[in-house]
Amino acid sequence: MTLRRGFQVAFLLLFVWLLFRAGWPPSAFRVEDGFLRIDPLIGLQAWLASRQWVQAAGIALFMLGLALILGRFFCGWICPFGTLLDVSDRLWHGKAVRKRRWLNDARRLRWLKTAFLLVIAVAALFGQGLAYLLDPICWTTRLFTYAVWPVAAIVGNLGLEGLRPVFEWLGWMGLARADLSQPVFGVYGVLTVFFFTFVFWLGRYQKRFWCRNLCPLGALYGLFARFAIFRRTVGEACDGDGRCHRVCPTGAILSKAERKTDMAECIQCGDCAPACHLNVTRFEPAALSDRSPSSTDLDRRRVLFSVGGGAFLSAWLAFEPGRKLLIDNALRPPGALPETEFLATCVRCGQCVKVCPTHCLQPGGLISGMSAFLSPVAVMRLGPCDPNCNACGGVCPTGAIRHLELSEKPNARIGNAVLDRERCVVWEQGRACLVCDENCPYGAISWKADGADRRPYVDETRCNGCGQCEAACPVPGSAAIRVHVAGQVRLSKGPYPPLPPAERNESGSGYPYF
Amino acid sequence: MSVTRRDVLRILSAGGLVLGAPSVLSRFSEAADPKDPMAPEKIDASELTGLEGKPAPKPAGPPDLAVIEGADPATNTKAAVDMMGGMRRFVSKGDKVVIKPNMGFGNPPEEATTTEPRVVRALAEMALEAGAKRVMIFDNPCHRADIAVEICGMKKALQGLDDTFVFTIRSSRFFREVSIPKGKVLKKTKIAVDILEADTIINAPVAKSHGSAYVSFGMKNWMGAVEERTAWHTLIDLHEAIADIATFIRPKLTVLDATRVLVSGGPGGPGPIKNLKKIVAGTDPLAVDIYGLTLAKWGGSGYRVQDIPHFQHAILRQVGDHRIERMDIRKVAV
Numbered sequence: 001m002t003l004r005r006g007f008q009v010a011f012l013l014l015f016v017w018l019l020f021r022a023g024w025p026p027s028a029f030r031v032e033d034g035f036l037r038i039d040p041l042i043g044l045q046a047w048l049a050s051r052q053w054v055q056a057a058g059i060a061l062f063m064l065g066l067a068l069i070l071g072r073f074f075c076g077w078i079c080p081f082g083t084l085l086d087v088s089d090r091l092w093h094g095k096a097v098r099k100r101r102w103l104n105d106a107r108r109l110r111w112l113k114t115a116f117l118l119v120i121a122v123a124a125l126f127g128q129g130l131a132y133l134l135d136p137i138c139w140t141t142r143l144f145t146y147a148v149w150p151v152a153a154i155v156g157n158l159g160l161e162g163l164r165p166v167f168e169w170l171g172w173m174g175l176a177r178a179d180l181s182q183p184v185f186g187v188y189g190v191l192t193v194f195f196f197t198f199v200f201w202l203g204r205y206q207k208r209f210w211c212r213n214l215c216p217l218g219a220l221y222g223l224f225a226r227f228a229i230f231r232r233t234v235g236e237a238c239d240g241d242g243r244c245h246r247v248c249p250t251g252a253i254l255s256k257a258e259r260k261t262d263m264a265e266c267i268q269c270g271d272c273a274p275a276c277h278l279n280v281t282r283f284e285p286a287a288l289s290d291r292s293p294s295s296t297d298l299d300r301r302r303v304l305f306s307v308g309g310g311a312f313l314s315a316w317l318a319f320e321p322g323r324k325l326l327i328d329n330a331l332r333p334p335g336a337l338p339e340t341e342f343l344a345t346c347v348r349c350g351q352c353v354k355v356c357p358t359h360c361l362q363p364g365g366l367i368s369g370m371s372a373f374l375s376p377v378a379v380m381r382l383g384p385c386d387p388n389c390n391a392c393g394g395v396c397p398t399g400a401i402r403h404l405e406l407s408e409k410p411n412a413r414i415g416n417a418v419l420d421r422e423r424c425v426v427w428e429q430g431r432a433c434l435v436c437d438e439n440c441p442y443g444a445i446s447w448k449a450d451g452a453d454r455r456p457y458v459d460e461t462r463c464n465g466c467g468q469c470e471a472a473c474p475v476p477g478s479a480a481i482r483v484h485v486a487g488q489v490r491l492s493k494g495p496y497p498p499l500p501p502a503e504r505n506e507s508g509s510g511y512p513y514f
Numbered sequence: 515m516s517v518t519r520r521d522v523l524r525i526l527s528a529g530g531l532v533l534g535a536p537s538v539l540s541r542f543s544e545a546a547d548p549k550d551p552m553a554p555e556k557i558d559a560s561e562l563t564g565l566e567g568k569p570a571p572k573p574a575g576p577p578d579l580a581v582i583e584g585a586d587p588a589t590n591t592k593a594a595v596d597m598m599g600g601m602r603r604f605v606s607k608g609d610k611v612v613i614k615p616n617m618g619f620g621n622p623p624e625e626a627t628t629t630e631p632r633v634v635r636a637l638a639e640m641a642l643e644a645g646a647k648r649v650m651i652f653d654n655p656c657h658r659a660d661i662a663v664e665i666c667g668m669k670k671a672l673q674g675l676d677d678t679f680v681f682t683i684r685s686s687r688f689f690r691e692v693s694i695p696k697g698k699v700l701k702k703t704k705i706a707v708d709i710l711e712a713d714t715i716i717n718a719p720v721a722k723s724h725g726s727a728y729v730s731f732g733m734k735n736w737m738g739a740v741e742e743r744t745a746w747h748t749l750i751d752l753h754e755a756i757a758d759i760a761t762f763i764r765p766k767l768t769v770l771d772a773t774r775v776l777v778s779g780g781p782g783g784p785g786p787i788k789n790l791k792k793i794v795a796g797t798d799p800l801a802v803d804i805y806g807l808t809l810a811k812w813g814g815s816g817y818r819v820q821d822i823p824h825f826q827h828a829i830l831r832q833v834g835d836h837r838i839e840r841m842d843i844r845k846v847a848v
Contacts, residue, residue, distance in 0.1 A: 024660070024661055025664070157685070157687075161687050164687075171648065171677070173648060173650065173679040173681075174679050174681070177652070177679065177681040177683065177688065178681075179683075179684065179685045179687075179688075181660070357658060357660065357661060358658050383658065384657075384658070386620060386657065386658045386661050387620070388620050388661050388665050389661065425747060425748050431747060431748065431752070432726040432727070432747065432751070432752040432753060432823075433726055433747035433748070433752070434725030434726040435656075435726075435744075435747060437725045437782070438656060438724075438725055438726075438780075438781050438782045439656055439657065439782055440782060441620070441621070441657075441782065443779070443783070443784045443785075447725055454725060454726060468657070472656060474744035474745070474747040474748045475748065476748070
């Protein structure tokens with residue numbers, strides 16, 4: 001195993017480990033989203049689209065600065081998506097490479113990834129975030145969150161249950177009663193698997209097909225990697241044998257006899273150096289004059305087409321028919337920026353969904369329109385937003401969800417609980433139930449006696465919209481008390497207006513009572 | 515044959531007697547049998563007055579109820595259990611012990627919605643000293659389980675004790691269906707396997723007010739050992755179900771934590787809290803619960819036994835002895 005393979009495996013494991021340990025309680029250093037935080041594509045997009053300086057943009061500029069020195073080292077050494085591709089490409093290794101002329105041509109589709117980057121950049125200037133559709137780190141995060149995690153939880157719980165007699169016999173009762181929280185993301189896991197299957201399948205035509213032709217993050221790195229100091233050089237003794245050309249996974253070595261390298265394509269993997277029978281290939285600091293002209297055929301027509309496409313897409317998303325009806329139609333996590341700004345900043349990576357311990361946060365469908373696709377929505381019936389948790393804001397790589405102190409979280413209202421008396425078992429059937437009142441952490445639900453019935457009332461001035469009531473309501477189907485967006489408080493900066501102090505009335509009687 | 519007026523009257527009256535007798539007789543027998551769950555005449559409100567100062571009817575042996583007041587919850591707990599005859603009375607060597615505290619809410623113990631962790635730790639230490647094989651401390655919380663168990667302080671407080679496990683159960687694989695022989699509305703339900711497999715069950719509830727159940731003491735605490743309880747609010751009567759489960763889960767010892775009590779606004783708070791610094795221990799689950807009513811003005815104005823429906827049902831199901839005025843209640847300040 002080469003040094004690079006070691007790095008790749010280590011970074012993939014680190015990625016998975018960081019992702020799987022993301023939960024409650026959040027880590028003090030907030031590094032669970034480390035890979036997303038160093039992703040320059042989403043950092044720059046968040047900066048451009050929201051027109052706000054975000055911390056992520058600073059890290060993005062730093063990473064691009066690194067690319068000026070080391071080229072596309074990220075793609076070859078760190079990117080977990082790239083590592084997965086190296087694994088999946090091996091599945092096709094040895095089998096006859098499928099022949100389909102336009103898919104096999106190393107140079108033919110290369111311009112696509114830069115065109116995608118252009119579309120994303122233009123959309124960002126128009127205030128729309130599109131990077132989530134193609135950013136590899138977002139996709140890998142979603143793959144492990146939406147597809148791998150639920151399956152891992154099922155398998156893990158089956159294993160724990162199968163081994164339970166053994167644990168009990170050994171007296172390991174902690175393990176015998178261990179239970180993995182079971183998330184369910186339904187169609188979004190399937191969607192992610194489809195995407196990855198397709199990308200893996202493309203590997204039949206070219207190694208690292210994605211990185212060569214489609215990845216906008218690779219294209220962004222490539223813009224800077226062309227000027228990289230640390231680059232591939234070939235000695236004078238080269239006899240044009242072409243072994244390096246055959247072994248290069250990204251087609252950066254353009255032809256057998258070509259001694260120059262397209263550094264916008266080179267991922268610094270170094271596979272060509274040991275392949276060279278003359279041992280004249282090096283990776284070392286070298287003069288810029290050594291570089292080959294760009295091999296990307298991004299002619300004027302394609303540039304115009306990309307810019308136009310980006311402008312058209314953002315216009316379509318911004319003026320989406322019925323958007324006025326759709327906007328704000330979803331509950332957002334506490335601390336989410338105001339909706340327009342939120343959608344521009346959120347990269348739909350799913351990190352907040354992963355970290356949410358109650359599975360209240362779910363990938364949203366088209367509920368708030370197409371521009372909100374895959375953005376996180378709070379589904380209180382699945383689990384409430386626990387007042388002891390501020391994990392989602394802590395791991396949001398772009399700051400679309402603000403990191404709130406737990407003391408401030410009650411003030412960042414998600415919405416208001418609304419009681420449906422027609423369905424409430426106390427109001428409608430006179431049953432003994434005040435589960436909403438029991439669970440309300442903010443003292444926003446009180447009861448008043450009417451005969452033997454103790455009927456719940458909501459005081460919306462104290463309601464945070466956390467949804468403890470909605471999650472716990474025993475009425476089958478959708479709850480008789482539900483959180484609505486009306487009453488949500490979302491600010492881009494500054495402190496939230498505080499909730500009125502909990503006056504401990506009737507079911508809480510004036511404090512202190514005695 | 516001629517039928518006279520007298521014949522007709524005779525036949526009609528005889529027939530009426532024969533047909534009417536069963537309903538009249540049954541009414542008599544009903545009156546004799548106190549099946550009406552809300553029959554008020556069986557419970558006298560005055561039974562709760564004059565608790566103080568009654569001489570203990572039993573001169574020797576542990577009392578029926580031990581009430582300890584003191585600054586340190588752990589000391590109180592140890593004193594209460596010692597007064598009840600020591601932990602060895604309840605735990606034999608090699609026993610699997612279950613302590614069921616209230617860990618239902620993700621609130622710190624100062625909010626008085628969960629059992630004071632020092633009380634539970636003292637119980638666990640005593641059980642281990644008495645030779646328990648292991649001590650299982652669990653709840654099926656209302657709030658998110660893994661957060662509640664941390665925030666309520668139980669996990670931290672029990673750290674460092676061997677063979678002691680603090681956990682929550684939500685998944686149905688930790689419950690087993692049983693039939694409740696004395697259950698009236700709850701004939702069958704799924705109960706925590708740890709309860710079913712335990713040699714000794716110790717109930718360690720916190721004393722607090724409760725919206726729908728009026729008060730949440732010992733019997734109410736068993737809702738945390740049941741898997742499916744939403745139906746208790748929608749399909750069957752909550753109060754009867756609490757009494758039913760109390761006929762099935764029989765703790766050897768109930769330790770009611772009244773270190774601080776949530777006088778109203780329970781069970782989740784926020785509400786007025788009174789620092790009573792008391793521990794009530796007893797072997798009779800019903801007696802402990804009924805004594806709990808005397809601890810504070812629950813719900814603001816205070817409740818009598820007949821105000822609490824699940825107490826009524828528990829009395830009728832003979833969960834225990836409710837006549838605490840006849841009991842040996844020993845109160846000590848430490």
